[in-house]
Amino acid sequence: MTGTEVRVRPVVGIPEIAAGDPLGKLIAARAGALADGDVVVVSQKVVSKAEGRTRRLSGVIPTAEASKLARILGKEPNLVQLILEESAEVVRAERGVLIVETNHGLVCANAGIDSSNVGDAGSVLLLPEDPDASARRLRGEIGGVAGARIGVVIADSFGRAWRIGQAEIAIGCAGLVPIDDWRGREDATGRELMATQIAIADEAAAAADLVRDKAAAVPAVVVGGLSRWVTDEDGPGAAAIRRPREDDLFR
Amino acid sequence: MTGTEVRVRPVVGIPEIAAGDPLGKLIAARAGALADGDVVVVSQKVVSKAEGRTRRLSGVIPTAEASKLARILGKEPNLVQLILEESAEVVRAERGVLIVETNHGLVCANAGIDSSNVGDAGSVLLLPEDPDASARRLRGEIGGVAGARIGVVIADSFGRAWRIGQAEIAIGCAGLVPIDDWRGREDATGRELMATQIAIADEAAAAADLVRDKAAAVPAVVVGGLSRWVTDEDGPGAAAIRRPREDDLFR
Numbered sequence: 001m002t003g004t005e006v007r008v009r010p011v012v013g014i015p016e017i018a019a020g021d022p023l024g025k026l027i028a029a030r031a032g033a034l035a036d037g038d039v040v041v042v043s044q045k046v047v048s049k050a051e052g053r054t055r056r057l058s059g060v061i062p063t064a065e066a067s068k069l070a071r072i073l074g075k076e077p078n079l080v081q082l083i084l085e086e087s088a089e090v091v092r093a094e095r096g097v098l099i100v101e102t103n104h105g106l107v108c109a110n111a112g113i114d115s116s117n118v119g120d121a122g123s124v125l126l127l128p129e130d131p132d133a134s135a136r137r138l139r140g141e142i143g144g145v146a147g148a149r150i151g152v153v154i155a156d157s158f159g160r161a162w163r164i165g166q167a168e169i170a171i172g173c174a175g176l177v178p179i180d181d182w183r184g185r186e187d188a189t190g191r192e193l194m195a196t197q198i199a200i201a202d203e204a205a206a207a208a209d210l211v212r213d214k215a216a217a218v219p220a221v222v223v224g225g226l227s228r229w230v231t232d233e234d235g236p237g238a239a240a241i242r243r244p245r246e247d248d249l250f251r
Numbered sequence: 252m253t254g255t256e257v258r259v260r261p262v263v264g265i266p267e268i269a270a271g272d273p274l275g276k277l278i279a280a281r282a283g284a285l286a287d288g289d290v291v292v293v294s295q296k297v298v299s300k301a302e303g304r305t306r307r308l309s310g311v312i313p314t315a316e317a318s319k320l321a322r323i324l325g326k327e328p329n330l331v332q333l334i335l336e337e338s339a340e341v342v343r344a345e346r347g348v349l350i351v352e353t354n355h356g357l358v359c360a361n362a363g364i365d366s367s368n369v370g371d372a373g374s375v376l377l378l379p380e381d382p383d384a385s386a387r388r389l390r391g392e393i394g395g396v397a398g399a400r401i402g403v404v405i406a407d408s409f410g411r412a413w414r415i416g417q418a419e420i421a422i423g424c425a426g427l428v429p430i431d432d433w434r435g436r437e438d439a440t441g442r443e444l445m446a447t448q449i450a451i452a453d454e455a456a457a458a459a460d461l462v463r464d465k466a467a468a469v470p471a472v473v474v475g476g477l478s479r480w481v482t483d484e485d486g487p488g489a490a491a492i493r494r495p496r497e498d499d500l501f502r
Binding site for chain 1: 255256257258259260261343345346348350357358367408411412413414415416417418419420429430447448449450451453454455457458460461462474476477491492493494498499500501
């Protein structure tokens with residue numbers, strides 16, 4: 001197993017994506033040869049675009065709550081309204097930063113709503129409604145065209161509580177073990193590993209980001225060499241990586 | 252740039268490391284051909300071992316504070332004492348979990364002290380005293396033997412506030428841009444990117460973990476294809492990724 005190499009390559013030439021586009025087929029057509037065990041990491045942005053998750057800010061009517069929060073944070077009221085609609089809970093709202101738990105249980109800034117690379121100054125892009133479902137759908141489409149057993153990750157850039165900068169994480173996945181659980185197994189010296197659960201899907205998302213160029217928009221990346229974590233079934237998805245609120249020490 | 256592939260390969264055959272071992276040379280001897288722009292990701296564990304950071308728990312005398320905290324958390328008093336000695340601040344101490352800010356400014360469980368894979372049931376392993384200095388030293392040693400301009404990352408598995416499982420991050424680095432800062436630059440549509448700072452060193456650490464096998468102990472990994480972030484100078488190190496306490500919303 002340790003002889004395995006991991007190779008990460010960008011999928012280039014994917015056209016600008018619009019609502020309703022057959023994203024899986026467009027990726028499959030440009031991904032080159034896919035082998036059993038490859039993982040295709042797809043940017044949240046193109047998934048959201050294909051799923052029609054673009055919203056015009058001018059069509060949003062902010063509530064009094066959103067307007068008040070927007071004033072405190074120095075943000076646009078219409079944007080804050082959209083963030084609140086996409087959120088189950090506000091985790092922090094201070095110093096111009098709005099950290100929420102999204103309706104899918106992801107903790108992130110601005111409910112993951114993106115106003116860059118949308119292609120229209122008055123529009124923003126929401127996260128997919130169900131990123132694990134998006135991953136399952138793309139897995140079927142891409143794997144079907146390629147005739148290979150692949151995994152799919154939907155990746156997005158998230159900030160971290162104690163570290164500067166963003167890293168890509170898996171907001172959705174299918175056909176890939178999201179967490180490799182070593183608890184109860186033994187280490188190289190025969191001692192039981194106590195707390196080792198490796199966030200494979202997040203690490204695959206991070207690896208994929210290393211071949212991206214934020215200016216050039218590379219919406220899909222193929223990561224080869226992960227076959228030991230690629231499964232026949234879609235599996236539990238990235239939902240399995242979300243820490244339950246009751247176990248969270250940092251709310 | 253977007254045509255670049257990233258390749259991740261394990262360095263196999265490194266012997267068990269003991270205090271005082273010339274770690275850089277041992278890695279260089281088994282890393283195969285290294286090219287300009289390669290990044291060598293080294294596990295914290297072997298760096299700590301080579302630097303003699305192993306401690307016998309039986310030699311530690313817990314203070315009253317450590318004993319009290321140990322009782323509350325259900326942990327060994329001697330281990331808690333070591334954790335407190337390595338820490339600048341206790342961030343959370345509840346439900347059996349002790350999250351601290353280490354003396355180097357890293358926020359993590361148990362000050363990063365490790366009791367697995369140490370090879371002696373009564374011993375634990377502290378983090379390197381100055382992981383960026385360790386990275387600089389290893390860069391000089393490995394790059395010197397290889398005759399190549401390489402980057403070095405010292406990687407460790409850290410938990411995350413809102414996500415289950417650990418991912419590898421860079422606790423030290425040298426010769427690698429730790430954060431690729433796109434703020435003020437433009438995206439593919441010509442719009443200014445607002446908040447994109449990509450944690451390259453952390454993503455490289457995560458990518459490297461994908462060729463590891465927790466049971467087999469792969470202490471070094473070569474990541475090729477990152478040359479656009481590999482620098483002539485050692486640079487600011489992973490210290491640049493630590494969020495200053497005054498900007499932290501989650502203490």
